Amino acid sequence: MEKLKLKLLYADLKSDLEIIEKELEKALNSSSHLLNDASLHLLQAGGKRIRPIFVLLGAKFGDYDIQQVKNVAVPLELIHMASLVHDDVIDNSDMRRGRETVKAQWNNRVAMYTGDFIFARALTYMTELDNQRLHQILAHTMVEICNGEVIQIEDKFIVDQSLKDYFRRIKRKTALLISSSCELGAVAAGATEKDARHLRRFGYFVGMSFQIIDDILDIMATDEELGKPAGSDLLQGNITLPILLALQDEAVRPYIEKVVAHEQLSEEDRQAMLKKLRKSPAIAEAKKVSDKYLQKALREIEQLPKHPTRKKLRDIALFMGKRKF
Known part of the structure; x- marks a missing residue:
């Protein structure tokens, strides 16, 4: 139901998203049957395609041309997909979106090479771009994601960390990709520097809010809704905002200490x-933090030119900040 609601918000982008989906499938074609199968396994697991959507919406503030815009939307989504494969190895995750992960279906070695292959395909697509600024944004995004993955490993099972540590981590894990999506679309379509800046900031704030809600839902949603065991973040050693805040709760702290x-x-203890x-x-405290980021995102929208896309950005941001799973 939640996914259907989101699709209704961007129904007018359906044909352009189908073009991007076909390009993604084409990009993942390999001479190796194993890489083909593993890559397509990940692609067919679906996802909301939030990042391509924001690329398309960002481009609406310039000279919109799907044939141009797809050349940034595809590599960005490939970067995201590659990071998911690597994340699942790092977190030892067997399930994602209710399906077996690449590492569970095959093994860690296949998963790591699949992630590397998808990263490499993103680089191939970037050769289609003749705007240096687009290359700079995509390259910076790739570097920061890799930094973020290492920081996530370093921070595992450490409860003695600050909120600043957590925010730094989710900036690289989630917010940067959404921020880059909005900016890339604007730059690819020739939008003004001012509009690209506001779109980048909007994406950052939305991404921060989105990840905090994701971390809350890991606790609040059911196993069936998540497609994996609820509480998986903590069980894998990822100390999220609600967990950091729950350390002050005497009823919860003993369980957290046991995990770390x-x-x-x-199963009974879980x-x-x-x-x-x-x-x-x-939980309520974490939601307040997410709402603060969401409000900042909405203020950035007000700085953009009056355009029908402003309402769409607002509606999707509100959906992402209030979703149930």
Whole structure:
């Protein structure tokens, strides 16, 4: 239902998104049957395609041409896909969106080479771009994502970290890609520097809000809704905002300490932990932080020229900041 609501918000982009989807499939074609199968396994798992959507919307503030814009939307989505494959290896994740991950379906080695292959295909697509600024944005995005993946490894199972550490991590993990999506679309379509800047800032704030909600939903949603066990972030050692805030809750803290001490939680303990976390004030506090970022994103929209796309950006931002799963 949630995914259907989102699709309705960008229904007029359907034909252009289909073009991007076909390009993604074409980009993942390989002479290796194994790489083909693993890459298409990831592509067919779907996803909301949030990043290509924001590329297209950003381009609406310039001279919109799907044949031009697809050349930035495709490599950006490939960068995102590659990072997901690597993330699943780092987190030892067997499920994503209700399907087996590449590392679970094959193994870690195949997953790592698949991620590398997808990164390489993104570089191939970038050769189609003749604007140096587009190359700079995409290259910076790739470097920062890699930095973010290493920082995530370094921060695993560490509860003695600041909110600044968490925000730095999710900026690289999520916000940067959405920020780059909005900016790339604007730059590719020749939008003004001012509009590209506001779109970049909008994407950053939306991305921060989106990831915080994602971290909350990892606790609040059911296993079925998530397509993986609820509480997986903590069980994998990823200390998210609601977990950091819940450290002050005496009813929850013992479970968190048990996980970070690398003690195995029984299914009964996992359910008990989730029950207490869902009642914790930490959830409402985390939502307030997400809402602050969302409000900042909406203020950036007001700085853009009056255009029908402004409402669409606002509607999608509100959806992302208020979604249930």
